Amino acid sequence: MLNIVLFGPPGSGKGTQAEKIINKYKLMHLSTGDLLRAEIANKTELGLKAKSIMDKGELVPDEVVVGMIEKRIGTDKKPKGFIFDGFPRTVAQAKALDAVLARKKTSITLMISLDVKRQELINRLLKRGIEQGRSDDNLQTIENRIKVYEDQTTPVMNYYDQQGKAKYVDGMGTIGEIFTRIEKVIK
Numbered sequence: 369m370l371n372i373v374l375f376g377p378p379g380s381g382k383g384t385q386a387e388k389i390i391n392k393y394k395l396m397h398l399s400t401g402d403l404l405r406a407e408i409a410n411k412t413e414l415g416l417k418a419k420s421i422m423d424k425g426e427l428v429p430d431e432v433v434v435g436m437i438e439k440r441i442g443t444d445k446k447p448k449g450f451i452f453d454g455f456p457r458t459v460a461q462a463k464a465l466d467a468v469l470a471r472k473k474t475s476i477t478l479m480i481s482l483d484v485k486r487q488e489l490i491n492r493l494l495k496r497g498i499e500q501g502r503s504d505d506n507l508q509t510i511e512n513r514i515k516v517y518e519d520q521t522t523p524v525m526n527y528y529d530q531q532g533k534a535k536y537v538d539g540m541g542t543i544g545e546i547f548t549r550i551e552k553v554i555k
């Protein structure tokens with residue numbers, strides 16, 4: 369199986385590139401952000417709790433996101449692999465993911481980290497805020513999301529680096545240019 373963790377700060381293009389990767393490599397897409405937004409849209413108890421956390425730009429508790437991922441991995445019969453988008457965001461989540469995959473007799477193949485300049489992240493997310501009205505795409509929340517990423521999520525990069533699984537891709541440029549770089553890394 370080809371199991372990829374797509375990594376990077378908010379606005380680095382994880383969701384955008386994940387879509388292109390699943391189309392080409394036929395992997396199962398698992399985005400904790402999308403799963404949480406579906407809970408919010410369905411007005412579930414979990415969604416109501418998650419919304420206030422996400423609107424502040426903080427992380428939803430590990431056990432909640434790990435539980436969601438575990439449930440989704442269990443439902444698919446025989447995927448060629450998984451693409452994890454926006455997950456894991458803490459080392460505890462990364463370790464839990466390893467345990468879930470080990471039970472399925474598989475493991476993470478590689479982590480692809482998208483590198484984008486801070487101002488470009490802010491510009492992209494503000495633009496999406498205007499175009500799509502996502503409630504966490506406002507300047508105050510964006511700045512906190514970037515801070516939370518730097519404080520709590522960057523250690524995940526070292527976790528995969530120490531295992532020799534981390535690959536770094538320049539995430540500046542057009543969507544097509546970045547995808548070409550990702551294809552090279554996967555090859």
Ligand code: B4P
Pocket residue numbers: 377378379380381382383384385400401402404421422423425426427428429433453454455456457461492493495496504513539540541542543546
């Ligand atoms: P996510 O949904 O994961 O949101 P994100 O990090 O902002 O990235 P996303 O994938 O949506 O955007 P992309 O960069 O593709 O998380 C949202 C919140 O959910 C978190 O803050 C947290 O509260 C919670 N959460 C999610 N997962 C969690 C976890 N595991 N643990 C705890 N909490 C969790 O795109 C951004 C914009 O840039 C788009 O508009 C896109 O069109 C544009 N863009 C992309 N590539 C571009 C390019 N090359 N050039 C110009 N624009 C580009």
